[in-house]
Amino acid sequence: MVASVTSFGRNGLSDWIIQRFTAVVLAAYTVFILGYLIYNPELTYEQWSGLFACTAMRIFSLLALLCIGAHAWVGLWTVSTDYMRSTAVRLSFQAFFGVVLFAYVVWGIQILWG
Amino acid sequence: MAGLRTLNYDAIVIGGGGSGMRAALQLTESGVKTACITKVFPTRSHTVSAQGGITCAIASADPNDDWRWHMYDTVKGSDYIGDQDAIEYMCSVGPQAVFELDHMGLPFSRTEEGRIYQRPFGGQSKGPDNPTQAARTCAAADRTGHALLHALYQGNLKGGTTFLNEWYAVDLVKNQKGAVVGVIAICIETGETVYIKAKATVMATGGAGRIYESTTNALINTGDGMGMALRAGFHGQDMEMWQFHPTGIYGAGTLVTEGCRGEGGYLINSEGERFMERYAPNAKDLAGRDVVARSMVMEILEGRGCGPKKDHVLLKLDHLGEETLNLRLPGICELSKTFAHVDPVKAPVPVVPTCHYMMGGIPTNIGGEAIMQDSNGNDQIIEGLYACGEAACVSVHGANRLGGNSLLDLVVFGRAAGLQIEKSIREGLVHDEASESDVEQALSRVNRLNSSTSGESTVAVKEDLQRTMQLYFGVFREGESMQKGLKMLEEIGERLKNVHLEDKSQAFNTARIEALELDNLYEVAVATAVSAEGRKESRGAHARNDFTERDDENWLKHSIFNPVTKELTKRDVNFAPKTVEAFPPKVRSY
Amino acid sequence: MLVSIYRYNPEKDQVPYMEDIEVEIPEGRDLMVLDVLHLVKAKDSSVAYRRSCREGVCGSDGLNMNGKNGLACITPLSDVVKKGKLVIRPLPGLPVIRDLVVDMSMFYKQYEKIKPFLINDTPAPAIERLQTPEEREKLDGLYECILCACCSTACPSFWWNPDKFVGPSGLLQAYRFLADSRDTATQERLADLDDPFSVFRCRGIMNCVNVCPKGLNPTRAIGHIRGMLLQRST
Numbered sequence: 001m002v003a004s005v006t007s008f009g010r011n012g013l014s015d016w017i018i019q020r021f022t023a024v025v026l027a028a029y030t031v032f033i034l035g036y037l038i039y040n041p042e043l044t045y046e047q048w049s050g051l052f053a054c055t056a057m058r059i060f061s062l063l064a065l066l067c068i069g070a071h072a073w074v075g076l077w078t079v080s081t082d083y084m085r086s087t088a089v090r091l092s093f094q095a096f097f098g099v100v101l102f103a104y105v106v107w108g109i110q111i112l113w114g
Numbered sequence: 115m116a117g118l119r120t121l122n123y124d125a126i127v128i129g130g131g132g133s134g135m136r137a138a139l140q141l142t143e144s145g146v147k148t149a150c151i152t153k154v155f156p157t158r159s160h161t162v163s164a165q166g167g168i169t170c171a172i173a174s175a176d177p178n179d180d181w182r183w184h185m186y187d188t189v190k191g192s193d194y195i196g197d198q199d200a201i202e203y204m205c206s207v208g209p210q211a212v213f214e215l216d217h218m219g220l221p222f223s224r225t226e227e228g229r230i231y232q233r234p235f236g237g238q239s240k241g242p243d244n245p246t247q248a249a250r251t252c253a254a255a256d257r258t259g260h261a262l263l264h265a266l267y268q269g270n271l272k273g274g275t276t277f278l279n280e281w282y283a284v285d286l287v288k289n290q291k292g293a294v295v296g297v298i299a300i301c302i303e304t305g306e307t308v309y310i311k312a313k314a315t316v317m318a319t320g321g322a323g324r325i326y327e328s329t330t331n332a333l334i335n336t337g338d339g340m341g342m343a344l345r346a347g348f349h350g351q352d353m354e355m356w357q358f359h360p361t362g363i364y365g366a367g368t369l370v371t372e373g374c375r376g377e378g379g380y381l382i383n384s385e386g387e388r389f390m391e392r393y394a395p396n397a398k399d400l401a402g403r404d405v406v407a408r409s410m411v412m413e414i415l416e417g418r419g420c421g422p423k424k425d426h427v428l429l430k431l432d433h434l435g436e437e438t439l440n441l442r443l444p445g446i447c448e449l450s451k452t453f454a455h456v457d458p459v460k461a462p463v464p465v466v467p468t469c470h471y472m473m474g475g476i477p478t479n480i481g482g483e484a485i486m487q488d489s490n491g492n493d494q495i496i497e498g499l500y501a502c503g504e505a506a507c508v509s510v511h512g513a514n515r516l517g518g519n520s521l522l523d524l525v526v527f528g529r530a531a532g533l534q535i536e537k538s539i540r541e542g543l544v545h546d547e548a549s550e551s552d553v554e555q556a557l558s559r560v561n562r563l564n565s566s567t568s569g570e571s572t573v574a575v576k577e578d579l580q581r582t583m584q585l586y587f588g589v590f591r592e593g594e595s596m597q598k599g600l601k602m603l604e605e606i607g608e609r610l611k612n613v614h615l616e617d618k619s620q621a622f623n624t625a626r627i628e629a630l631e632l633d634n635l636y637e638v639a640v641a642t643a644v645s646a647e648g649r650k651e652s653r654g655a656h657a658r659n660d661f662t663e664r665d666d667e668n669w670l671k672h673s674i675f676n677p678v679t680k681e682l683t684k685r686d687v688n689f690a691p692k693t694v695e696a697f698p699p700k701v702r703s704y
Numbered sequence: 705m706l707v708s709i710y711r712y713n714p715e716k717d718q719v720p721y722m723e724d725i726e727v728e729i730p731e732g733r734d735l736m737v738l739d740v741l742h743l744v745k746a747k748d749s750s751v752a753y754r755r756s757c758r759e760g761v762c763g764s765d766g767l768n769m770n771g772k773n774g775l776a777c778i779t780p781l782s783d784v785v786k787k788g789k790l791v792i793r794p795l796p797g798l799p800v801i802r803d804l805v806v807d808m809s810m811f812y813k814q815y816e817k818i819k820p821f822l823i824n825d826t827p828a829p830a831i832e833r834l835q836t837p838e839e840r841e842k843l844d845g846l847y848e849c850i851l852c853a854c855c856s857t858a859c860p861s862f863w864w865n866p867d868k869f870v871g872p873s874g875l876l877q878a879y880r881f882l883a884d885s886r887d888t889a890t891q892e893r894l895a896d897l898d899d900p901f902s903v904f905r906c907r908g909i910m911n912c913v914n915v916c917p918k919g920l921n922p923t924r925a926i927g928h929i930r931g932m933l934l935q936r937s938t
Contacts, residue, residue, distance in 0.1 A: 002868045002901040012897075012904030013933045081901075082864040154754070155808075157851055158762040172831070209831075216832035219822030219884070221840065221847045228834030254847075260761055261847060268821035303801055332757040368759040449759060452778050573746045617750040619715050622802040625749040 004081075006094055008074050019074045022067035029064035058112050065108040069101045118553065119308045123149045123276075125535050126312040128283045128297060128339060131159030132259075132524035133503025133531075134318030135266040135275075137482075140532025142275045146539055150275055151299055151310065153282045153334065153627070156267045160320055160332040161524065164259025165445060166235060166373035167251035168215075168525075169518030170208040174225060175232035175249040176240075181205040183241040184250060186697055188519060191237045191402050192512025193654035193664065194699040195352070195672060197688035200508040203480050204519075204526045206693070211525040212252055220265035222254050223442075233442070234376040235517040236400040237704070242697065245396055249376075251518040256371050256445040262521060278310075282627050283338060285556040286315065286346045286499070293497030293545040294346070298556045302627060305620025307560060309553055313543045314535040317343065317476055317484075317501040318528065322638040326469035327577075327584040330362050330369035339505040341634025343476050344641060344677040348496060349486050351507040351672050351685065353638070354645035354656050355473035357515055358589050360406040362468025364426040366453035370446055370465060372517040375399040377442050379431040381410065382462065383418040389427075394704040401704035404514040404655045407467035411589050414466075421464060428462035467589055472638075473515055473655065474645070475507035477674070477685070482506065482531025487674050487685060498545055500535060502527040509672065512687075513654020563629055569614030572629045579606050579632075583639050587646050592659045596647040603636075603643055610636055641675045648682035649673055666699050705729050705785065707744060709751060710793040712800050720800065722791075729781070737769055737776040737784065737792065741804075753804040760917060763852030767804055768793040773854040773915040795857040797866065810866045811853045811873070818870060818878040818896070823889035839885035846880035846925060848918050849873060855912035855922055861905040868901035872912035872922030875903060879925035882932060894929075894936050903929050 009015045040047060051057055076097050084090035127138045130152025138150040152159065171181040185205040189196055216222060216230065223231035230252045238248040254261035270277070280302040287296045287309065296311040322337025323329035344350055360381070361370040375381075380399045383389050393409040394401035401409075410427050419425050431439060431446075436459045439447055443458070450456050450463050476499075477485045484499040484506075503524050510523055586599025613632065617625045651665035652658050671684035689696040707727050712720035727743050729735060738755055745751050753776075756764040760778035767776050770784045770791050784790065798806040824833070856862045856871035870878065878897060881887050897903045903926060912922040 002899045004900050007900040012900040012902065013930075013937055015900050016904050016930070017934070078900075078905075082861070154756050154762075154764065155812075155851075158754075158756045158764045160757065160762075162762050162850075163757050163759065213828075213830070213832050216886075217822070217824070217828045219881075219886070221843045221884070222832070224835050224837045224840045226837065228836050230832050257761075257848060260850070264847070271816060272819075272821040303807075332762065334756045366759075445761075452760065452780075571746075571749065573749075619713055619750070621714050622752045622805045623750075624752050625745075628749075 007077060008070060015074050018070050022071040025063055025067040026071065029060065032060070052112070061112055062109065065105055069105045072101055073097070119306065121149070121308055121310045123147050123310065123312045124539055125314040125316065126151055126297065126310055127316040127318055129159070129318035129320060129503070129505070130154070130156035130277065130279070131318065131320050131503065132161035132263055132266060132521065133528035134159075134316070135263070135270050136525045136528025137316050137318055137502055137532045138275045139266065139270050139273050140529050141535060142270070142273045144532070144536040146536055148276065149278050149310070150270070151278045151281045151283055151297070153280065153302070153338070155279050156270070156277065157263055158334075159263060160335055161263040161521070162260045163330070163332060163369060164262070164521055165256045165369060165371035166376065167233060167253035167258045167518050168212060168262065168521035169235060169238070169251045169516065170212045170522055171205065171250060172209045172212055172230060172232070172252060174227075174229040174252070179248065179250065180241070181208065182694055183239060183248065184208070185691075185694070186242050187237050187239055188510060188516055189697045190700075190702055191514055191516040192510070193514055193702055194512065194666070194670060195509070195653065195687050196512030197509050198691045198696050199688045200480050201510050202691035202694060203530070204510050204522060207526050208522050211522070211529060215262060215265055215525065218265045218269040220254065220261050222252055222261070233373055234400060236372050236375070236397070236406070237402045237516045238400070247397065247400060251373070251376065253373065255441075256373055256443045259521065282630065283319075283342065284560055284630060286342050287548045287553055287556045288346055289546045289548045289552055291497070291546055294499040295545045295548045297342075298553070298560070300560070300627075303622055305623055307557070313498065313539060313545065315499055316482065316531055316535070317499070317505045318503050319505045321472040321504040322635065323469050323472070325580065325583045325635050325639045325642065326588075327580040328362065328367045329469040330359055330367055331469070336631035337472070337634045337638035338631065339501065340475060340641070341637040343484070343499070343501075344637040345633075347678050348484065348499070349477060350474060350641040350645070350675040350677070351477035352474035352509060352513070352645070353641040353675050354649050354673060355511075355513050355654060356469060356642065357403055357471040357473060357655050358407040358467040359470035360403055360410055360467055361429055361465040362470070363450065363453045364421070364464035364466045367468050368449055368453050369468070369470065370429060370449065370463060371443070372403070374429060374431055374443060374446060377438065378434050379429055381406070381465070382428050382430050383413045384420045384424065385418060387418075389413050389418070397704035402514050402702075403517060404657070405704055407589055408657055410467050426464045426466040429465045430462040431458040432460060432462065471515055471520060472504055473507070473509070473511040473513065475505050476501040477672070478502070478506045478508055480508065480530060481534030482527060483534060487683060491683065491685070493685075500531050502531040513656060559630065559633060563613075563615045563626060564618060566614045569612040570609055571616075572613055572625070572632050575606060575609050575613060576632050576635065579603075579635060579639055582606065583642070587643055590657050590659055591646055593647065596643065600643050600647060603640055607636060607640070637677065640680070641677065644680055645673045645675050645682055670699060705740075705781075706789045707740060708789065708791045709744065709803070711751070711803055713750070713802055734780045734782050737767070737779045737781065737790070738765055740781065740790065741776060741792070751804075752802045761850060763850035766795050766852040766854045766857070768796055773858045775852060775854070775917040778917060795853055797857045797863040798853070808853060811856055811871070814856070814866070814870045814874040815851065815877060818874050818881070819889070819893065820877045820881065822881065822884065822887050823892075824886055825888055833886045835885050842883040842885075843880060845920055846876055846883065848920060849876050849880075850918060852917065854915045854917055858911040858915045860909060860911070861907055865901060865905055869905035870897075870902045872906070872926070875906070875929060876920060876922040876925045879929050882929065891936070894933055897929060898933055903933070
C-alpha cells in the first residue's frame with residue numbers, strides 16, 4: 001500500500017473512477033455544445049445568453065466546470081508524480097495548479113451566476 | 115585468511131533449487147538460523163525445467179493406488195541397486211509431501227473430482243503381479259517443475275527464509291577432525307570472498323549434466339556440490355549411473371517430457387515403425403528410460419534413424435489432437451516450435467537420447483547425513499555434511515531413475531534433511547573451530563585463479579572435457595574405449611591446473627565463476643569415468659558392450675569412488691525396508 | 705555479424721559505452737542470441753550476462769535486443785537482427801551492475817510486496833485442497849510467469865515509479881493469487897492494492913503484453929484486479 005496525501009480521492013480506485021466519470025461528462029458537454037453550434041449556424045448573442053439563462057444549462061455547465069477541475073487535478077497530479085523526482089518541485093507544481101484550478105472553478109461560477 | 119569476513123549460521127543450504135528450498139523451508143520453520151546460498155536467483159534453478167510431473171501414490175487417478183506399488187516400480191526401475199529402506203520412505207511419505215505442496219499453492223492440474231491430475235509415466239505398474247499401466251504422476255500441465263519451484267520459493271518468502279542470492283560456494287571448510295564446518299563463498303555481485311560458518315552444511319547443488327556435450331541440463335548444472343565433496347576427500351556413489359533421457363530435442367538438447375508418451379505419443383523410426391513394440395512388448399514407449407534410450411540408439415545404429423544423417427528418431431504426437439496438446443502439453447508445443455522448428459500438432463518432433471540426470475552422488479542416509487566408507491568398508495557419518503536432491507545418492511534411483519521420481523526425491527529428502535538437522539541441532543551439534551590453515555585450504559582454488567598469470571582458457575578445456583565424456587562414456591560403453599577416455603581425462607586434468615583467469619575484476623565476474631565450475635565438472639567427470647570403467651556389468655543406465663549382462667553375484671552393489679586413491683570399492687545395497695518385505699532381484703522386462 | 709554490446713565495468717569505466725564485436729556465425733544455423741553471447745564470451749571472457757536453463761523457462765537472460773526486451777535463449781537471430789547488426793543492451797530502467805547484468809532488487813521487492821504465496825487460514829485437509837478444473841483454469845496464463853522482468857522493464861510507468869508501482873509482472877502474480885479458489889485473503893489483498901500507485905499507475909500502454917516471452921497478458925490481469933476493486937467498493 002502506497003500512502004499518498006496529495007492524490008484527489010486518496011485512493012487509486014476513486015481517482016480512477018473520477019477520471020472516467022468526469023471524462024464522460026466532459027465528452028457529453030462537448031458534444032452538446034458542438035451540436036448546438038452546428039444546429040444554430042446563425043447564432044445570435046440573445047440566443048447564446050438565453051441558453052445560459054436556463055437553469056438546467058447552468059447546472060450542466062457547472063457540472064462540466066467541476067469535472068474539468070477534478071479531471072485536470074487527477075491528470076496533472078499523475079504527471080507530476082511520474083516526472084518530477086524532486087519533492088520541492090513536485091509540491092510547488094501541485095500547489096500552483098491547485099490554486100489555478102480553484103480559481104478557474106470560482107471564476108466560472110461567478111460567470112454563470114454572477 | 116586475514117580480512118576474511120565470517121558469517122555465522124546454524125545451518126546453511128547450498129543450492130536454491132527444489133531440494134535446497136524444501137530443506138531451507140523446513141529449517142526456517144523450525145527456528146534454526148539458516149541461510150540458503152544459491153548461485154542463481156532461486157527460481158532460475160534447474161528444477162524449473164522439470165516438465166512431466168511428480169510421481170506419487172496419492173490415489174487420485176486410481177482410488178486403490180498403493181505406495182507399495184510405486185515402491186515396487188522404483189526398485190525394479192533402479193535395476194535393484196536402489197536402497198529399499200530409502201525407497202520405502204520416499205514412496206510412503208511422498209503423498210504427505212505432495213499435499214504440502216498443494217497447500218503451499220502449487221497449481222496442479224485437476225480432475226473432475228477436484229483432485230490432483232495424474233498421468234501415466236514410464237515404468238509404472240499396479241504392483242509386482244499386475245503390469246497394468248498406472249497413472250501416478252501428479253502434474254501441473256507440462257510445467258510441473260516450474261510450478262513446484264515457484265511454489266517453494268513463495269513458501270520460503272512466506273516463511274521468511276534468509277537467501278544469499280547469487281553467492282557461489284567454492285569449497286568446504288573442514289576442521290582438524292574432518293568435520294565440515296561451513297563453506298567459502300563468493301558474493302558474485304561484489305566479488306567478496308566470505309567464510310560462512312555453519313554447524314550443518316547441506317549440499318543441494320543438483321546435477322552435473324554439463325560434463326556431457328549434449329545434455330538437457332541447464333548451463334548451471336556443473337556438479338558444484340559433488341565437486342566440493344570430492345575435493346574434500348569424501349566419496350561419490352554410483353557415479354557411473356547417468357540417465358540419458360530418450361527425448362531430448364535433436365540438435366538443441368532441450369527436454370521433451372516423458373509425459374508426451376504418457377499422454378499417448380510414441381516413437382517412430384525412419385520406416386515409420388513404432389519400434390518400441392519390439393523392445394518392450396508390454397510397456398512399449400513407457401518402458402524404463404534406460405530401456406527406451408538404448409532401443410533408440412540401437413535403431414539408429416542399425417540404420418533406421420531419421421533425417422539426412424540418420425542420427426535421430428521421431429516422437430509422434432499429432433494424433434493426440436490440437437486440443438489435448440494445448441491442454442496437457444502447452445510447454446512442449448512452445449519448445450518444439452522454438453528449438454526444432456516443428457509444430458507437434460502437425461509433424462513429429464526429432465528426438466535423440468540426451469544426458470539428463472545423475473543417479474549417483476554424495477552417499478547419504480535417509481536423514482540426508484553424508485556417508486563415507488572407512489578403510490574396513492563400514493559406513494561412517496561425515497560430521498556436519500548433508501546432501502539431498504540430485505547431488506545426493508540416498509539411493510532411491512539406483513541404476514535408473516523413473517520419470518517423475520526426481521521431483522518427489524527433492525521434496526521428500528529436502529524435508530527429511532531439514533528434519534534431521536533440526537533434531538541434531540536440538541541435541542547439541544557442535545564442532546571444533548576451523549583453524550586458519552583449514553580455511554586457507556578451502557581458499558586455495560580461488561587464490562590460485564586470482565594470481566594466475568598465463569595459461570589456457572576455460573572454454574577450450576571445458577569443450578574437450580565434454581567431448582571426451584560424450585564419446586567415451588555415453589549410452590553404450592566399452593572397456594577399451596573407456597581406458598582411452600580415462601587417459602584423455604588425465605591430460606585434461608593437467609591442462610586444468612593451468613587454466614588462466616584473464617579478467618581479475620571483482621564485480622559480477624562470471625569468468626571467475628565459470629573457471630571454478632570447470633574444476634567441479636572435472637571432478638565429477640573423473641568419478642564417472644573411473645566408476646564406469648570399474649563396474650564390469652550392464653545394469654540400468656550403465657550399458658557395456660563388453661559386459662552385456664547384469665551380474666548380481668558381483669555387482670548387486672553400490673560403487674564407491676574414492677577421490678584420494680581414485681579407486682572403486684563396493685557398498686551393500688539395502689534390502690531391509692521397515693514395513694514391507696524386500697523385493698528380490700528379478701529379470702527386468704517391460 | 706556485427707554485435708554491439710553495452711559494456712560497463714564499475715571498476716574500470718567511468719561511464720558505460722557500446723562495444724562493437726565482429727562474430728563469426730556458423731553457416732546454416734539460426735542461432736539464438738544467447739548462443740551469440742557465448743561466442744562473444746569465448747573471445748572476450750570479461751563480458752558479463754546471466755544465463756541458466758537456455759530454454760526460456762528460468763528467466764535469467766532477459767535482455768534488450770535491437771530495442772526490444774526478450775529472452776536471449778529463445779530469440780533467434782532471424783527475429784531480431786536488422787541490417788546485419790545486433791545491438792544488445794541490459795533491460796532498461798534498472799541499475800546496471802556490470803555489462804548486461806542489472807540489479808533486479810527493485811523488481812523482486814515489488815513481487816514480494818503483493819504477498820506472492822497462498823494464504824488460507826482454514827485448517828489444511830489431510831489431502832490436497834480440492835479445486836475444480838474450471839477454478840484451476842483461471843490460473844492459466846498467470847502462474848506461468850518466470851520473473852524475467854522483460855515486461856516490467858518495458859513499462860514506462862515502472863520506469864517512473866519502480867518503488868511504488870507494482871509493475872506488470874507483480875500484478876500478474878497478484879491476480880494469480882486473487883484468482884486462486886484456494887486462497888482466502890482476497891479482501892486483504894485488494895485492500896493492499898487500492899492506492900493510487902500499486903495498480904492504478906497502469907496506463908494500458910501494453911508494452912508488457914508486447915514483450916512477454918511466455919505470451920502472457922499482464923494488462924488483462926490488471927483489468928481484472930481493477931474490476932475486483934470496483935466490485936468491492938461499490
